[in-house]
Amino acid sequence: MAAAVEYIHKDSLIHRLNATTKIFWALFTLVCGLLFNDYRYLLALLVSVLLVAAAARVLRNLLPAIAGLSVFALILLLIQALFFDQGQVVFHLIPKTNYLPVTNYGILSGVAMAARMLSLVLSFLVLLATTRIQDMVLTLVEKFKMPYDYAFMFMTTLRFIPTFLGEVRQISDAQKARGHAVEGLNPFKKIRSYAPVTVPLVLISLNKAENMAMAMETRGYGGGRRTYFRESKMRGTDYFLTAVLLLLLALGVTARVKGLGIM
Amino acid sequence: MAVLEIKNFTFSYPQALRPALNDINLSVEKGEFIGITGPTGAGKTTLACCLNGIIPHFQGGEATGRIFLHGLSIFNKSTAQISRLVGSVFQDPEAQIISSEVEQELAFGLENLGFPPGEMEKRISEALELTGISDLRYRSTIALSGGQKQRVAIACALAMRPEILLLDEPTSELDPVGTEEVFQILGRLNREQGITVLVIEQKTEQLAAHAGRILVVNEGALVMDGEPWQVFARQKELQAIGVRIPQVTRLAGMLGGSDKYSLPLTVEQARIYIERLVRS
Amino acid sequence: MTAARQNLIKVENLTYQYNGEQPVLKNISLEIDRGECLAVIGQNGSGKTTLVKHFNGLLKPSSGHVYINGLETGPLKVSTLARTVGYVFQNPDHQIFHDTVGKEVAFGLKNLRLPTEEIEHRVTDALEAVGLTGHYLTYPFNLSKGQRQRVALASVLAMHTEVIVLDEPTTGQDYRESAQIMDMVKKLHEQGHTIIFITHDMSLVARYADRTVVLCEGQILADGPVRTVFARPELLAKSYLSPPQITLLAQGLGKHAIPPDVISVREMYDLLLKARADKIGCCC
Numbered sequence: 001m002a003a004a005v006e007y008i009h010k011d012s013l014i015h016r017l018n019a020t021t022k023i024f025w026a027l028f029t030l031v032c033g034l035l036f037n038d039y040r041y042l043l044a045l046l047v048s049v050l051l052v053a054a055a056a057r058v059l060r061n062l063l064p065a066i067a068g069l070s071v072f073a074l075i076l077l078l079i080q081a082l083f084f085d086q087g088q089v090v091f092h093l094i095p096k097t098n099y100l101p102v103t104n105y106g107i108l109s110g111v112a113m114a115a116r117m118l119s120l121v122l123s124f125l126v127l128l129a130t131t132r133i134q135d136m137v138l139t140l141v142e143k144f145k146m147p148y149d150y151a152f153m154f155m156t157t158l159r160f161i162p163t164f165l166g167e168v169r170q171i172s173d174a175q176k177a178r179g180h181a182v183e184g185l186n187p188f189k190k191i192r193s194y195a196p197v198t199v200p201l202v203l204i205s206l207n208k209a210e211n212m213a214m215a216m217e218t219r220g221y222g223g224g225r226r227t228y229f230r231e232s233k234m235r236g237t238d239y240f241l242t243a244v245l246l247l248l249l250a251l252g253v254t255a256r257v258k259g260l261g262i263m
Numbered sequence: 264m265a266v267l268e269i270k271n272f273t274f275s276y277p278q279a280l281r282p283a284l285n286d287i288n289l290s291v292e293k294g295e296f297i298g299i300t301g302p303t304g305a306g307k308t309t310l311a312c313c314l315n316g317i318i319p320h321f322q323g324g325e326a327t328g329r330i331f332l333h334g335l336s337i338f339n340k341s342t343a344q345i346s347r348l349v350g351s352v353f354q355d356p357e358a359q360i361i362s363s364e365v366e367q368e369l370a371f372g373l374e375n376l377g378f379p380p381g382e383m384e385k386r387i388s389e390a391l392e393l394t395g396i397s398d399l400r401y402r403s404t405i406a407l408s409g410g411q412k413q414r415v416a417i418a419c420a421l422a423m424r425p426e427i428l429l430l431d432e433p434t435s436e437l438d439p440v441g442t443e444e445v446f447q448i449l450g451r452l453n454r455e456q457g458i459t460v461l462v463i464e465q466k467t468e469q470l471a472a473h474a475g476r477i478l479v480v481n482e483g484a485l486v487m488d489g490e491p492w493q494v495f496a497r498q499k500e501l502q503a504i505g506v507r508i509p510q511v512t513r514l515a516g517m518l519g520g521s522d523k524y525s526l527p528l529t530v531e532q533a534r535i536y537i538e539r540l541v542r543s
Numbered sequence: 544m545t546a547a548r549q550n551l552i553k554v555e556n557l558t559y560q561y562n563g564e565q566p567v568l569k570n571i572s573l574e575i576d577r578g579e580c581l582a583v584i585g586q587n588g589s590g591k592t593t594l595v596k597h598f599n600g601l602l603k604p605s606s607g608h609v610y611i612n613g614l615e616t617g618p619l620k621v622s623t624l625a626r627t628v629g630y631v632f633q634n635p636d637h638q639i640f641h642d643t644v645g646k647e648v649a650f651g652l653k654n655l656r657l658p659t660e661e662i663e664h665r666v667t668d669a670l671e672a673v674g675l676t677g678h679y680l681t682y683p684f685n686l687s688k689g690q691r692q693r694v695a696l697a698s699v700l701a702m703h704t705e706v707i708v709l710d711e712p713t714t715g716q717d718y719r720e721s722a723q724i725m726d727m728v729k730k731l732h733e734q735g736h737t738i739i740f741i742t743h744d745m746s747l748v749a750r751y752a753d754r755t756v757v758l759c760e761g762q763i764l765a766d767g768p769v770r771t772v773f774a775r776p777e778l779l780a781k782s783y784l785s786p787p788q789i790t791l792l793a794q795g796l797g798k799h800a801i802p803p804d805v806i807s808v809r810e811m812y813d814l815l816l817k818a819r820a821d822k823i824g825c826c827c
Contacts, residue, residue, distance in 0.1 A: 133363055133364075159405075170637050174638040180622070196650070217316065218315050218346050218351040219346055219375060220423070226375060227379060231380070302717045435714065438587040465716075505717060510746065510789040511792055518815065530795065537792070
């Protein structure tokens with residue numbers, strides 16, 4: 001899981017793009033995903049995200065994440081299909097009965113939801129995989145005018161994910177070694193059974209946070225105006241692509257206003 | 264002029280019954296390599312925090328007495344200002360690393376202080392060179408070994424070009440290889456760059472081999488202050504306090520050694536000494 | 544009729560790797576008998592913790608077998624093996640989550656579903672064994688790290704396991720705390736427990752272990768009595784280890800009839816006195 005949110009270094013066109021362009025693309029995907037709910041439009045969006053991932057040569061690295069997300073997507077699909085009961089009934093979830101009907105519209109609407117979820121999350125993952133964190137922080141602060149503290153929080157959260165996953169593994173090993181079991185319990189017991197892992201994790205996290213804060217203090221954090229080591233340069237390709245995205249966005253909004261893309 | 268001076272310094276944590284540091288007096292010259300040791304809870308970390316601005320800026324409490332850096336009172340300075348004079352390296356290699364890339368990690372402190380990019384480049388290259396990790400420049404920090412992480416931490420402190428390098432049990436979580444790496448670099452920085460080193464450690468064998476002066480802190484007080492042989496000569500006291508004595512020095516003490524020439528601090532020194540004893 | 548003597552722990556051709564990566568352990572074979580006190584040493588990454596996690600089933604072999612009391616660990620659950628092999632982790636804060644020491648020590652026993660009276664009894668005994676008798680109601684984080692490490696040890700002790708594994712029990716502790724916890728471990732050994740500990744501190748190995756296993760890049764480089772292994776520094780050097788100062792000194796004084804396997808300061812002192820006495824020719 002940690003690998004999904006880490007920067008993966010490859011020499012691709014996408015990697016060479018400025019962080020601004022990529023962040024803009026992720027936002028663009030988000031807006032498009034929310035604009036439409038026609039399954040065809042959303043599937044097209046998903047395909048476009050996968051194509052970008054392929055162009056960035058990170059598709060293979062993201063396969064485990066995609067696999068995991070697909071499970072959620074399937075659940076989302078089923079839930080949506082159950083609640084959407086317009087149209088013709090295709091089958092019943094409980095076979096040979098009349099309970100829990102699943103309709104064709106239901107399925108298509110479910111597909112739309114799943115495609116939307118996958119597009120949004122994957123675009124974000126592609127962004128993280130192709131952009132160095134410090135470049136993102138720089139862009140967020142300079143171009144998107146985010147206060148540095150927030151961008152910094154974002155950066156350190158990402159940086160600490162692998163660390164905390166490591167801690168969770170160690171804590172759960174330690175508790176297992178004392179006979180603690182998480183598997184095979186009813187839901188209520190299961191929730192309580194997470195306490196031996198979550199409590200030490202929270203305490204350790206607070207401790208690490210304090211240590212990190214001290215380290216930051218002794219390296220001059222908060223001491224006035226900040227400069228940046230690496231610059232963020234926008235090149236021809238960046239401007240061109242941003243313009244294309246803007247155009248597509250305009251087209252998309254127009255289409256939506258005209259009533260296209262909704263079921 | 265002393266680079267660091269502590270005069271009658273007493274400090275208590277908020278709502279504490281007893282002071283954590285009691286009437287500390289210390290004078291440190293430029294270029295010294297000082298090892299600080301003592302049992303857990305003696306006040307070593309508290310002392311370090313008073314020298315790098317954590318106390319009082321990050322952690323409150325009551326203090327009396329004075330601390331001077333280059334003749335100027337430390338309490339008039341912000342932690343940002345102090346960070347240019349005192350570079351800190353802490354115990355947990357994981358928690359003091361802020362970025363996922365080594366180069367960015369080194370740039371962090373410099374960015375905070377508002378240096379121009381050209382100057383940053385110079386300092387980053389220099390710091391990487393001094394700690395022997397130029398080849399790690401573009402690596403991810405997360406995948407590094409403990410020893411490498413601590414070297415990165417030292418490089419980050421060095422990038423600020425401090426006069427004093429202050430380290431709090433930097434090798435506690437490291438294996439013998441990592442420990443040796445850290446001490447080698449500290450020795451080199453001290454000898455070649457003239458950086459004043461203050462390192463808190465439990466590993467007295469390393470301190471004996473590298474430090475020119477040893478301080479023993481116990482229950483908030485500075486109970487010993489001298490050259491390694493002077494400190495390790497007081498063996499009964501050290502055992503009562505709970506400070507480990509290097510094995511060869513303890514042996515020499517048992518054989519009656521009590522001065523500079525009869526209290527070896529390293530295996531090699533001990534070998535030469537014993538050979539001489541046996542021959543006589 | 545002779546009963547086949549069963550090793551308490553038997554490792555047979557153990558190889559272990561994480562998914563698709565290089566093997567961390569390569570074809571390791573090892574036998575540990577009841578009542579031994581064994582130190583596992585080696586550089587970081589040599590596989591010490593990986594090996595030892597096979598003893599309580601936290602890890603299962605990728606190939607090869609690990610037997611505890613004759614039973615193969617593969618199909619067994621960790622909670623089952625936890626009755627035989629207790630594991631004290633390096634960082635006590637990875638397990639402490641209760642608000643009193645007493646409840647913390649009782650945790651493992653509750654998992655074993657023991658009756659309340661028995662639990663009370665064992666907790667009291669365990670706290671006494673680690674010198675924390677008055678601290679039943681103490682909030683664990685009001686204790687020092689060394690004391691918390693003892694709480695962790697107590698919670699394993701209470702489970703009355705035959706084997707106690709300690710992963711770097713003295714890291715981050717001062718001299719006195721280290722000695723305290725290791726003296727407790729020694730007492731447990733004298734009471735019949737089988738002890739296995741991982742450490743970087745070679746003088747600890749010299750002082751407390753009878754036997755040591757040296758790992759290097761996933762393989763066993765040496766396995767034998769501490770003295771024998773420490774007498775071969777060139778072997779230890781392959782795993783970037785070196786014997787304690789006093790042993791190195793002894794090895795440097797070889798030509799004065801000092802044996803290369805001296806492992807304590809006291810021993811060296813006695814040897815030197817004897818060497819001098821021999822030289823002077825007095826009769827002692």
